[in-house]
Amino acid sequence: MQDDTINTESKIGQRLDSIVKKEQVSYLMFETGRIPMVSKITIGRATDNDVVIDNKLASRHHAVIQKIKNDYYIKDLDSTNGTFLNGEPIPKDKYVKLGHQDTLSIGKTNLTIG
Helix, strand or coil: CCCCCCCCCCCCHHHHHHHHHHHHCEEEEEECEEECCCEEECCCCCCCCEEEEECCCCCCCCCEEEEEEEEEEEECCCCCCEEECCCCCCCCEEEEECCCCCCCECCEEEECCC
């Protein structure tokens, strides 16, 4: 499918198109697939989250991944069972920087930054 969001016929459009093509895309990978990393991703058991985890150990609104400047950070949203980064619990209500190939554990679900 062609993305026609940018009109490439103008000089500004051509410049924006070249910037978009060079941008490196990161993904959040899990058992059933992968989703592109965007400025904000909500994770939890409720269906209104961007990533829905069908697991009783996940809170309805468990965690959020937020892009701040050029980096991604995760924040636990005061979940019942906590959020783990590479096996270590992350502090509640604190943003923790994510790196390439980091593994997030929410309940029995693991998600990898790619």
